[in-house]
Amino acid sequence: xxxxxxxxxxxxxxxxxxxxxxxxxxxxxxxxxxxxxxxxxxxxxxxxxxxxxxxxxxxxxxxxxxxxxxxxxxxxxxxxxxxxxxxxxxxxxxxxxxxxxxxxxxxxxxxxxxxxxxxxxxxxxxxxxxxxxxxxxxxxxxxxxxxxxxxxxxxxxxxxxxxxxxxxxxxxxxxxxxxxxxxxxxxxxxxxxxxxxxxxxxxxxxxxxxxxxxxxxxxxxxxxxxxxxxxxxxxxxxxxxxxxxxxxxxxxxxxxxxxxxxxxxxxxxxxxxxxxxxxxxxxxxxxxxxxxxxxxxxxxxxxxxxxxxxxxxxxxxx
Amino acid sequence: xxxxxxxxxxxxxxxxxxxxxxxxxxxxxxxxxxxxxxxxxxxxxxxxxxxxxxxxxxxxxxxxxxxxxxxxxxxxxxxxxxxxxxxxxxxxxxxxxxxxxxxxxxxxxxxxxxxxxxxxxxxxxxxxxxxxxxxxxxxxxxxxxxxxxxxxxxxxxxxxxxxxxxxxxxxxxxxxxxxxxxxxxxxxxxxxxxxxxxxxxxxxxxxxxxxxxxxxxxxxxxxxxxxxxxxxxxxxxxxxxxxxxxxxxxxxxxxxxxxxxxxxxxxxxxxxxxxxxxxxxxxxxxxxxxxxxxxxxxxxxxxxxxxxxxxx
Numbered sequence: 001x002x003x004x005x006x007x008x009x010x011x012x013x014x015x016x017x018x019x020x021x022x023x024x025x026x027x028x029x030x031x032x033x034x035x036x037x038x039x040x041x042x043x044x045x046x047x048x049x050x051x052x053x054x055x056x057x058x059x060x061x062x063x064x065x066x067x068x069x070x071x072x073x074x075x076x077x078x079x080x081x082x083x084x085x086x087x088x089x090x091x092x093x094x095x096x097x098x099x100x101x102x103x104x105x106x107x108x109x110x111x112x113x114x115x116x117x118x119x120x121x122x123x124x125x126x127x128x129x130x131x132x133x134x135x136x137x138x139x140x141x142x143x144x145x146x147x148x149x150x151x152x153x154x155x156x157x158x159x160x161x162x163x164x165x166x167x168x169x170x171x172x173x174x175x176x177x178x179x180x181x182x183x184x185x186x187x188x189x190x191x192x193x194x195x196x197x198x199x200x201x202x203x204x205x206x207x208x209x210x211x212x213x214x215x216x217x218x219x220x221x222x223x224x225x226x227x228x229x230x231x232x233x234x235x236x237x238x239x240x241x242x243x244x245x246x247x248x249x250x251x252x253x254x255x256x257x258x259x260x261x262x263x264x265x266x267x268x269x270x271x272x273x274x275x276x277x278x279x280x281x282x283x284x285x286x287x288x289x290x291x292x293x294x295x296x297x298x299x300x301x302x303x304x305x306x307x308x309x310x311x312x313x314x315x316x317x318x
Numbered sequence: 319x320x321x322x323x324x325x326x327x328x329x330x331x332x333x334x335x336x337x338x339x340x341x342x343x344x345x346x347x348x349x350x351x352x353x354x355x356x357x358x359x360x361x362x363x364x365x366x367x368x369x370x371x372x373x374x375x376x377x378x379x380x381x382x383x384x385x386x387x388x389x390x391x392x393x394x395x396x397x398x399x400x401x402x403x404x405x406x407x408x409x410x411x412x413x414x415x416x417x418x419x420x421x422x423x424x425x426x427x428x429x430x431x432x433x434x435x436x437x438x439x440x441x442x443x444x445x446x447x448x449x450x451x452x453x454x455x456x457x458x459x460x461x462x463x464x465x466x467x468x469x470x471x472x473x474x475x476x477x478x479x480x481x482x483x484x485x486x487x488x489x490x491x492x493x494x495x496x497x498x499x500x501x502x503x504x505x506x507x508x509x510x511x512x513x514x515x516x517x518x519x520x521x522x523x524x525x526x527x528x529x530x531x532x533x534x535x536x537x538x539x540x541x542x543x544x545x546x547x548x549x550x551x552x553x554x555x556x557x558x559x560x561x562x563x564x565x566x567x568x569x570x571x572x573x574x575x576x577x578x579x580x581x582x583x584x585x586x587x588x589x590x591x592x593x594x595x596x597x598x599x600x601x602x603x604x605x606x607x608x609x610x611x612x613x614x615x616x617x618x619x620x621x622x623x624x625x626x627x628x629x630x
Contacts, residue, residue, distance in 0.1 A: 165602065258572070278576065304463065
């Protein structure tokens, strides 16, 4: 079983179990407190948390690597010579060469782009769906909430990896970009539910606030209240959930690519390289270990970052 | 309570039809001429064409025809008839051979999660904010964050190939020893989640009123923990482990694929690799049902075990 599924499943269960479940509503973020605001408190907590700094640094490094891989390696990932198959380190190839005679390190560096792109766009898509659904359900309540909540329940009941396998098998051909788009699409439409629940519950808290009543008395319509007053105040918990989701989407993409139904050949992806490295592990281990380390570090960076921020904003959960 | 069960049941039925509809629509609808696809390059005689059209109700076209065939598929799915894989074997037979292996693996994983996860969770919950507690928190975060596609091949390489403590792959007739390493890899995720769940639950219950009462009665700490706290703390853990058994049985695709264990996940892994459409659809359909049913059972179990939870 894949871990993103377990993590998601666990979170889902906790969310579904309601009262005793854990990831409930983060408190009204930004609500003024006596000496410091909650956000200020959270920031003070965060600054002292080494995990926050380590994971932020990793996120910055990997983002840089995705944007400008040329800074990190001089070699091309597609400069492959079979004659140096599994050859040891030389020149710029600090981790040697893989089965096809490509620079292992360079391929791992260039693989960052596809992974982060898929993770970020899938998280963005998830965020948009979750915000719309959560906002509508939380703000209007009544039958809108009833219908949307049931939809969330049903989508939550669909196992992510299995559904992704079926959906992606259908898109067996197409250009590189079409494949990347397909993977993003599949992850986004299957993965938005947890975030939608978080948005819904924070919208429900936010809409009872005095400033919303004040805005309504001043004559603001539903659209304006939602956009100008509730959205900014329910965004923070959603962003935390999405940071963690970004990490699990990267893991999900790698898993799908590993299975051979995610990203395919001309696109360089860690999942595929791990699969190739795994098959040839008896001859050479570095082509397996290097992309594995990159993948694990990236996923961990995002999950730890989200976890640290969540802990800071909601110390109850600790 | 009854209304809750009924609602969950209805939800499950909806999810079942939703997922099977997606599976079916994606795999079988709009694929051009299915009869020619079945025959490959060979010509199809009129008689064969007529027979197959009759058999699969291909003469009904449009949306009505699609749903007719969809319900046909659901009916045979519910009757346990999963059809044949491209290699000509009955998918039901493949699954029958694969289940015991997968179940064995899942039970090993679950045992690992219970023995290590729950024990460490109880200790961490009692000694909150201690070094042990903080290090288990970081460790579990690491385990939860590292994807199986990293964990499984690395464990196989280090423990199986390099240091040769375990057999790197299980064969067609896996022994308990051969399944141990994959079981640990598979169970590590459940272990981490079980640990965190136990820890939170124990820590929460230690602050409960009944614990204070027990303490003021003069009971020794050992008795308070084992009799009062543990009993109440393990409710969510038990339900989690229940749903986890369902998950483990349905989802060991990567672990079984990497360690070459001839279970259900391995067959799915192979089906994906060899582009065996019917095999993938058959297995996925069954796994979805297993997943939905295990989720339902656990949700109901939870409501029964913990009456404090009120469902509207």
